[in-house]
Amino acid sequence: MNVLKPHQQSTVFTLLELNKSQREIHRITGIDRKTIRRYMAIFAARASASANSPTAVTIGSRPPDQTPPPPRPPAFEVAPAGTHNFDFARSLCEPHRQWIEEQVRLQRNAQAIYQDLVDEFSFAASYESVKRFVRALRHVDPEQFDRLDFLPGEEAQVDYGEGAPTRDPKTGRYRRPRLFVMTLRYSRHSFRRVVWKSGQEVWARLHEEALRYFGGCVHYVVLDNLKEGVITPDLYEPEINHLYAAMLDHYGVIADPARVRDPNRKGTVENAIQHTQGTALRGRSFDSIEEQNAFLVRWEANWASKRLHGRARRQVESMFEEEKPHLRALPLTAFRYFKQVVGTVSDDTTVRIDHSWYAARPAAIGSTVLVRVFDSTIEVRDRQTQALLRIHPRFTEPGQLLLPEDERPFNPSRQTAFLxxxxxxxxxxxxxxxxRMFEAQGRVGQRGMWGIVGLAKRYPARIVEQACSQALQYRLQSYKQVRKLVERLFEQALEQLDQAPQVALPLTQNHALIRPAAEYGELFSLGARQQLNPLSLNNGETNE
Structure with missing residues (x-):
């Protein structure tokens, strides 16, 4: 409802007192005619009240000693004071209200209703009057939502949008990067970054940058059910991405995924993304992603944080200064990012990571464990409880083994018997x-035993046997050393074959398996005749 300011109301009442028409008041003041009609009803109600009470003096009344001119008869029905009657003029569709309501319930449009009114009831008014009447019948109250209020430092909301067109350094073409926005629910202060690609680590790093930008941590963060954050959506027990969950746990923040297809739960960050796209980035393009991020930082400092929030009627920057002391302190160290893989504990109680082997006890042989690979360390964790089992320094070169001597199993297994x-x-x-390798190294030596047995698939068995004999002689117990012996012996065997003299063997002319030449000639002649006339040859053989 449009409420006029006091001086505008006084102007309208003065013009009504001078018997000016609604159209003329609109031309003089520029006020909407519907608003003028509402104040005409208020003016008429006050005039009626002053007529019933001679001692009352209201706006538009004259001194008692002056006789006012007869009022101009209004062209509308006077509404009671304090009510808003917008339908002052009686619609020509009113006599047919019941029939029109039935047609509206059948979901017929205004054009079809107008055509039937003309054909069946000889309706003489215009189509516009029918359209206005039908629109009033179809009036639907807007959907209402409960506004949630949050304490300072309680909640933050995050989401992705699209940034402005930016030149791709690889292709040289313009394309839109992803726009990450985190907004504090209380103060509406936002952190904005654009990135080319998103992933589990990128998503977690953007959260960490946002929390350090705000200078503190909130209690929980509301996010969408995108794969970077939520692996399996669930209303009660959603499965959070392990890297993202570990990062939030490091900062003491709880993830609160919104319901699927329920963007109203995080409407604050949705509005922040629309505000960024429509105000800061609309119609702009950038030559690099760094340039766009620098622009967003300047725009946030100069404009976004200094704006007055529509509902709170307060400056965002001042609300953030009020909220900042309520944010929880940041941890002293930054989060250590890792790559998590699932490994199987082998027969020698180790797990293989990047072509190296690390001790996994107390995990059972054959079980699966979670392995977090950091830059300089390896963490072995239980897959079910996430409990830490072992920590090892990470090898930089492949083929290394980290297993204490007292943890090596020496009891033979079925795999040992097979090898x-x-x-x-x-x-x-x-x-x-x-x-000998098993007695010296235990089950750890079975990997070398597999390699030695596999050499017989590429080289002759007698050469492998000869190489193992030399290894026993020189007390060698390494697969690599045995492989080098096999390769050397194989090369020597090839050289001996190349150096052996080539003896020309005489051709044997007479042998029990060699037939006379006449029989071969007869065979060739028979084959030639069969190719020329196979039918006659078959018939001749049949007759015989």
Missing amino acids: LSAAGDIGPQTKALCQ
Whole structure:
């Protein structure tokens, strides 16, 4: 409802007192005619009240000693004081209200209703009057939402949008990066960044930058159900991405995913994204993503944080200064990012990561564990409880083993028996070498035993057997050393073949398996005749 200021009301009442028409008042003041009609009703109600009470003096009344001119008869029905009657003129569709309401319930449009009114009821008014009447019947109250109030430092909301067109350094073409926005629910202060690609680590790093930009941590953060944050959406127990959950746990923040297809739960950040796109970035383009981020920082400091919030009627920057003391303190150290993989504990109680082996006890053999790979360390955790089992320094070169001597199992397993049997098929020296490797290294040596047994698939067994014999002689117990011996012996065997003299063998002319030349000639002649006339040859053979 449009409420006029006091001087505008006084102007309207003065013009009504001078018997000016509604159209003329609109031309003089520029006020909407519907608003003028409402104040005409108020003026008429006050005039009626003053007529019933001679001692009352209201706006528009004259001194008692003057006789006012007869009032101009109003062209509308006077509404009671304090009510808003917008339908002052009686619609020509009113006699047909019941029929029109039935047609509206059938979801017929105004054009069809107007056509039937003309055909069936000889309706003489215009289509516009029917359209206005139908629009009033179809008036639907806007959907209402409960406004939630939050304490300072209680909640933040995050979401992705689209940034302004930016030149891609790889292709040279303009495309839109992703716009990340985190907004504090109490003060509406926002952090904005654009990135080319999003992922689990990028999503977590943007949260960390936002919290350090605000200078503190909120209690919980409301997010959408995107894969970077939520692996499996669920109303009661959503599965949060492990890296994102670890980062929030480091800062003492709880993730609160919104319901699926329910953007109103995070309407604050939705409005912040629309405000950024429509005000700061609309019609702009940037040559680099760094340039766009620098512009967003300047725009936030100069304009966005100094604006007056529409509902609170307060400056965002002043509300943020009020909220900042309520933010929880940041941790002293930054979050350590990692890559998490699932590994299986092998027969020797180790888990393989990047072609190196690390001790996994007390995890059971054959079970799966979570391994977090940091820049300089390796963490082995229980897959179910996330409990920390072991911490190891990370190897920089592949092929390394980290397993204390007192943790190496020396009891043979079915795999040990299989390897010794396969080595015995190659030769007794190979089996003896594998047996010695197991006695010296335990189950850890089974990897080398697998390699030695596999050499027989690429090289002759006698060469592998000869190499194992030399390894036993020189007390070698490494697969790499045995492989080098096999390669050297194989090269020597090839050289001996190349150096062997090539003896020309005489051709044998007479042998029990060699037939006379006449029989071969007869065979060739028979084949030639069969190709020329196979039908006659078959018939001749049949007749015989």
